[in-house]
Amino acid sequence: xxxxxxxxxxxxxxxxxxxxxxxxxxxQTKVSSTAIAQLxxxxxxxxxxxxxxxxxxxxxxxxxxxxxxxxxxxxxMGLNKMHNMIIIxxxxxxxxxxGYKGFGEAFKVCAVFDIAPEGIDLGEVKVMNMSQLADxxxxxxxxxxxxATPRTAAAQAAQQVVNxxxxxxxxxxxxxxxxxxxxxxxxxxxxxxxxxxxxxxNRQEG
Amino acid sequence: xxxxxxxxxxxxxxxxxxxxxxxxxxxQTKVSSTAIAQLxxxxxxxxxxxxxxxxxxxxxxxxxxxxxxxxxxxxxMGLNKMHNMIIIxxxxxxxxxxGYKGFGEAFKVCAVFDIAPEGIDLGEVKVMNMSQLADxxxxxxxxxxxxATPRTAAAQAAQQVVNxxxxxxxxxxxxxxxxxxxxxxxxxxxxxxxxxxxxxxNRQEG
DNA sequence: TAGATTGTTAATCGATTAACAATC
DNA sequence: TAGATTGTTAATCGATTAACAATC
Numbered sequence: 076x077x078x079x080x081x082x083x084x085x086x087x088x089x090x091x092x093x094x095x096x097x098x099x100x101x102x103q104t105k106v107s108s109t110a111i112a113q114l115x116x117x118x119x120x121x122x123x124x125x126x127x128x129x130x131x132x133x134x135x136x137x138x139x140x141x142x143x144x145x146x147x148x149x150x151x152m153g154l155n156k157m158h159n160m161i162i163i164x165x166x167x168x169x170x171x172x173x174g175y176k177g178f179g180e181a182f183k184v185c186a187v188f189d190i191a192p193e194g195i196d197l198g199e200v201k202v203m204n205m206s207q208l209a210d211x212x213x214x215x216x217x218x219x220x221x222x223a224t225p226r227t228a229a230a231q232a233a234q235q236v237v238n239x240x241x242x243x244x245x246x247x248x249x250x251x252x253x254x255x256x257x258x259x260x261x262x263x264x265x266x267x268x269x270x271x272x273x274x275x276x277n278r279q280e281g
Numbered sequence: 282x283x284x285x286x287x288x289x290x291x292x293x294x295x296x297x298x299x300x301x302x303x304x305x306x307x308x309q310t311k312v313s314s315t316a317i318a319q320l321x322x323x324x325x326x327x328x329x330x331x332x333x334x335x336x337x338x339x340x341x342x343x344x345x346x347x348x349x350x351x352x353x354x355x356x357x358m359g360l361n362k363m364h365n366m367i368i369i370x371x372x373x374x375x376x377x378x379x380g381y382k383g384f385g386e387a388f389k390v391c392a393v394f395d396i397a398p399e400g401i402d403l404g405e406v407k408v409m410n411m412s413q414l415a416d417x418x419x420x421x422x423x424x425x426x427x428x429a430t431p432r433t434a435a436a437q438a439a440q441q442v443v444n445x446x447x448x449x450x451x452x453x454x455x456x457x458x459x460x461x462x463x464x465x466x467x468x469x470x471x472x473x474x475x476x477x478x479x480x481x482x483n484r485q486e487g
Numbered sequence: 488t489a490g491a492t493t494g495t496t497a498a499t500c501g502a503t504t505a506a507c508a509a510t511c
Numbered sequence: 512t513a514g515a516t517t518g519t520t521a522a523t524c525g526a527t528t529a530a531c532a533a534t535c
């Protein structure tokens with residue numbers, strides 16, 4: 076029924092959400108597309124187009140109700156549902172994600188897996204051996220697996236996770252994962268981001 | 282002299298580089314735009330357009346020389362120059378970046394700063410108090426400052442870093458930094474990436 | 488009601504793809 | 512030379528912006 080929304084719009088949703096959450100936190104109750112646009116360096120047109128592609132939450136002559144818009148964005152992105160996450164790899168990055176507080180209420184790190192979990196203590200979060208992965212996933216609802224292994228181990232880790240029945244992967248390893256079409260993969264590449272910065276630094280000088 | 286290249290092309294450069302580096306590592310010496318396109322899910326046309334926007338490194342009738350292309354990409358992104366980095370914030374994320382091995386030879390973490398550095402040992406990398414930041418930057422060449430503080434401390438940290446003369450910022454804090462126009466900022470937002478994944482998960486079910 | 492601001496269509500702009508002449 | 516494949520122009524497609532009627 077719903078038409079597919081372009082990926083470029085989807086990538087903007089978290090930024091809208093951040094702005095709206097901020098407005099809500101300072102007690103603002105209404106906001107216009109023009110005001111949102113100013114805060115985000117967009118045009119007001121684009122803001123209205125974007126919201127319209129999901130079915131328009133504003134009121135002509137008034138603007139957008141901040142709380143309603145916030146709730147709608149949460150609903151669109153599924154931030155009103157709990158997502159159980161497991162992390163594969165208890166190295167620096169795995170630990171950083173396990174300890175990160177900024178994801179909000181909708182995401183919970185339930186367990187971390189490593190090939191050598193002995194002696195690693197992450198406080199509240201249990202650290203288990205990779206050999207226990209399948210059993211754990213069978214016994215617990217796992218919505219998202221985070222790949223936080225070294226590059227060389229990522230493909231195999233992803234395969235194990237998929238075999239264990241997890242359908243959504245958040246990949247921090249700098250490699251393209253080749254997985255079945257029904258598995259969702261979202262990549263986050265630190266190197267790519269750094270290289271983009273490096274490009275612009277270099278451009279300035281040249 | 283050089284015309285500005287669109288940001289969407291710049292974002293693709295690190296991915297080209299990854300593919301070319303891989304081809305080089307397996308000993309391949311030439312590659313066609315068609316082959317690159319296949320590896321990256323692009324069209325051959327786009328590959329040629331992208332390279333052409335920097336000034337075309339191929340040879341008609343032959344293709345692209347892998348080593349030459351790799352060298353050109355390194356040159357474009359500045360990966361053949363050493364970049365000294367400092368990290369602000371010695372929490373989980375700061376430590377993860379300090380310990381990350383995947384950036385390549387062109388980037389070196391020289392120091393980490395924190396408001397409470399006592400007792401934090403990051404091996405080779407020195408951890409210093411924020412009060413030493415200005416002096417350190419005056420005495421050492423610092424190319425990039427990484428903001429790895431909590432969200433609430435990010436704006437101030439960025440300001441201090443800019444005051445100390447650093448012109449390039451890699452920001453891991455989930456907040457927009459408002460800085461002078463001559464400061465380059467590259468944001469990397471974990472939450473935004475996670476929320477995009479969450480959106481698509483949610484879409485499937487609905 | 489009058490003013491404001493959305494929702495949405497139409498116009499513009501930019502990015503991607505197709506095509507093919509140039510040339511190795 | 513003949514075949515292959517680029518470099519680059521032209522055509523298409525999609526995303527952004529402008530405009531304005533609808534309406535709160």
